[in-house]
Amino acid sequence: MRILHTSDWHLGQHFMGKTRQAEHQAFCAWLIDQAREQAIDAVLIAGDIFDTGAPPSYAREQYNRFIVELRASGCELVVLGGNHDSVAMLGESKTLLAQLGTRVIPGVCEQLDEQLLVLHCRDGTPGAVLCGIPFIRPRDVLLSQAGQSAQDKQQSLQQAIAQHYQHLYALAEAKRAELGGDLPIIATGHLTTVGASASDSVREIYVGSLEAFPASAFPPAAYIALGHIHRPQKVGGLEHIRYCGSPIPLSFDEAKQQKEVLLVEFDGGGLHQITALPVPCFQPxxxxxxxxxxxxxxxxxxxxxxxxxxxxxxxxxxxxxxxxxxxxxxxxxxxxxxxxxxxxxxxxxxxxxxxxxxxxxxxxxxxxxxxxxxxxxxxxxxxxxxxxxxxxxxxxxxxxxxxxxx
Missing domain, CATH: 3.30.160.720 (Double Stranded RNA Binding Domain)
Structure with a gap:
């Protein structure tokens, strides 16, 4: 099983008066070429496909065009919602896009098993079980309780997100057993973890009301494909928990970063190899x-x-x-x-x-x-x-x- 892990495209970004349309179009074409050349089975986009919840029409057109053109490469596509994405907007076309080999998980689903997907190899055989977890908003997993302090709310949210991962992972194990018992389990996420660094100086950063989700709270998946942090990196030095980073620099702070997508290969039910594919610079x-x-x-x-x-x-x-x-x-x-x-x-x-x-x-x-x-x-x-x-x-x-x- 060979997957491409990418995230944080931010289609439609307006950057100091400049559109990123040409860069994003060049990246999409490059990624489709990689899917063909590397014989990729599935592409995972781990959140923030769009820059805003109401993206401009050209950005939506880019998204749709990419899906159509990727289908011709013979691989599947899974799109996870991020904190910049609108759950409603991503969800409105999910039924239609499913007919094009694209599965969209815009937000936490009412039925947990809707976030459980089987990824297939190019020959149609099952290749992996995916715990498709998008950006989790507090209202998705928590009920507000009177009298809670900010620290209590933070701790409750961390526990609720950890439980969400564990419950979905249990379903994945059952699905794996049903399919034969030797498939790798992959998880996704769009959040900040302890040890994630936004710059070359290693330091903890905090995003949203969830302050640094502990890597130890993730289930024992073969690979965890993360989005939200734009700098590519391992989490806590762990090979199998990765941020792929954004494919283009989204701020001047990112100008010196080598942008990449990750080619992740599985063999015999486990992680075999991870290869960083450098993304060309489309705009100096x-x-x-x-x-x-x-x-x-x-x-x-x-x-x-x-x-x-x-x-x-x-x-x-x-x-x-x-x-x-x-x-x-x-x-x-x-x-x-x-x-x-x-x-x-x-x-x-x-x-x-x-x-x-x-x-x-x-x-x-x-x-x-x-x-x-x-x-x-x-x-x-x-x-x-x-x-x-x-x-x-x-x-x-x-x-x-x-x-x-x-």
């Missing part, structure tokens, strides 16, 4: 930092990666000269005639006044809702862990509000 994206003199050389070097048809997108952080009032004009002069496009200019000084001056040069069209909240956070004296926790809480509130609108 760089973050530069230094004085104006240093930036001049860096911008010229960055321009070598661009072309008139596809300029390099830049984030520029200015140090030393960050006090200058005409900074935007000076940066524009450094870029004149070069195949680069500056999407954001930042001043290195961390004080609030400098931050506000920098923000005044940006329009709302250049900022997402999350950018505005992130900039507000940056003006506070908070450590990285606390900023990440607050950002996660904010993202969950926005997701729930969007879900209510759809």
């Amino acid at each position: 994206l760089l973050s530069l930092r230094g004085s104006l003199k240093e930036l001049e050389a860096q911008i010229k070097q960055a321009a070598q990666q661009g072309s008139a048809e596809q300029p390099v997108w830049l984030e520029v952080m200015v140090g030393t000269d960050d006090y200058l009032s005409d900074l935007q004009q000076r940066i524009a002069a450094l870029c004149e005639g070069l195949p680069v496009e500056v999407l954001r200019i930042r001043r290195e000084r961390g004080n609030a006044s400098a931050s506000l001056q920098g923000q005044a040069r940006e329009t709302l069209d250049e900022l997402s809702v999350e950018d505005v909240f992130t900039q507000r956070l940056s003006s506070e004296s908070l450590d990285e862990g606390e900023q990440a926790r607050l950002l996660g809480l904010y993202q969950q509130v926005v997701s729930e509000l969007r879900e209510g609108e759809v």
Whole structure:
């Protein structure tokens, strides 16, 4: 059994005034080629197929086109809902898409066995049993209880999610026994786990009202395909619990990451091998930092990666000269005639006044809702862990509000 594990596509993302449509289209074509060349049996998308609960029409069209074109490659597709996805929107077409070899689990199902799937090899024989677990919202598994503290609610949610995994895994074991007893069991998830790192510096991060789900609470599946964290990584050093990361950089913080999808092979009922397939860079994206003199050389070097048809997108952080009032004009002069496009200019000084001056040069069209909240956070004296926790809480509130609108 050979599967491709991918997640966090965020189709329809609007990035500082730029669409990611061309990048996503190139990625979809590349992934379909990989499915053919690698003789993949099933593709798993572990959440956040869309960037918002109400994606633009072109993003929905990309999603549908990918499903149709992937079907010709001969492999199955399983789509799990993420925290950015609308349960209602993903669910509205699941019956239709099932006719195209695509199974969609937009949210926690009323009947647990609806989340239990059998994945097939290309010859039609059963290849694995899948515990298809999407992003779990508190209301999916918990009843609100009066008098609970925030810590009590957090602990109750962790326990409820752990029970959800264990109950579904028990059903998977029964299904495996029914099918012959030697199939691997695969689980999915869209959440943050203890030890997951969003950057090259290893640290715990917290997203949503669930603070770092412990890896020990997962059932003993042969492989656990996770989504939600955009940086590819093992969880707690464990080979079989993986985040594949996003296929394209979704922020300048991710610009230096090698994006990938994971080819996971099973043999004799267990995990055989995991191979990272590097995703090509479809749009050069760089973050530069230094004085104006240093930036001049860096911008010229960055321009070598661009072309008139596809300029390099830049984030520029200015140090030393960050006090200058005409900074935007000076940066524009450094870029004149070069195949680069500056999407954001930042001043290195961390004080609030400098931050506000920098923000005044940006329009709302250049900022997402999350950018505005992130900039507000940056003006506070908070450590990285606390900023990440607050950002996660904010993202969950926005997701729930969007879900209510759809």
